[in-house]
Amino acid sequence: MGRIIVQVEISNPADESKSMKCSMFVDTGAASLILPVAWKD
Numbered sequence: 001m002g003r004i005i006v007q008v009e010i011s012n013p014a015d016e017s018k019s020m021k022c023s024m025f026v027d028t029g030a031a032s033l034i035l036p037v038a039w040k041d
Contacts, residue, residue: 004028010035 004026011019020039
């Protein structure tokens with residue numbers, strides 16, 4: 001069994017200048033996404 005890692009870009013639709021790119025692990029059984037509060041700034 002392997003791991004699936006993808007490159008994603010997370011952006012604020014209200015302010016397109018606020019975005020970040022990172023690698024994330026894909027959890028095929030997940031029902032939601034929670035991001036760290038520290039990323040809000």
